Amino acid sequence: MLVREVMTESVVVADPQSTVREIARLMRDRGVGSVVLADKGRPVGFITDRDLAVSVVAEGRDGADRVSDHASTPVITADPDMEVDEGAYLMIRQGVRRLVVVEAGFLVGVVTLDDLASRLTDEDLAARLSARITRAAMPDFGTRARAVT
Template identity: 50%
Template sequence: MAQTVRQVMTAPPVEVSPQASVVEVARRMRDEDIGAVVVAEDGRLRGLVTDRDLTVRVLAEGGDVTDRRVQEACSAEVVTVSPDDPVDRAVELMRSKAVRRLPVVDRDRVVGIVSLGDLAVERDPDSALGDISLADPNA
């Protein structure tokens, strides 16, 4: 069983700049089959945007989305972990902060992302969440 976040994180994470268009970000999420993208400038974390953020903060408002930027949709206050943190720390942070993804930061640089699904697969691949996380995506 993995002991550190480094052993379960996805690296490198998909990164976009705060000025990226929300349409571009949504397409990257679709094409790479991911639910979250790190928002960074010069390798430094500026936020995290999820598929839900795009839906709730941009699409639900209606109107033309072609000129909207990801900085309008991302969560700027992001809870992070270090790659050397114990997996239990990531679990506790997700539980206490009610988040499903944590950017992994090492010396002010984003080096990965760890998701609830990653932890479920690591801890109990036969659980419902572990099973879903291991399944092929819907077409």
């Protein structure tokens, strides 16, 4: 099975010069948790609601900040003709939950961890993908847990 068969083609895209506040409103209004930042159809950054929470809100940054200052770059991309298993291995290697799908350098879709994990033919790979991505996304708070007061 190919990435193109499981990817989402309707992707929310924004200008990299947009403000954090504009992107947060866009996410709210469109009901999405991520936005691809693109320049003339070419992805240049990727921002998630978690990025906004961790690098903007938690750090007390201004909503007028340029979103590209908080976006993930370079964008981890997949080819639409890549096998789903290959896309899963790419997610594991890069520690990401989403791949931006590009063809000839232009955005054509996004494929998520759930898109891939639910369609993998290798159940062991699906379990490893889920476990490794979840672990990669967890913050490292050290070995001792502390109560938040």
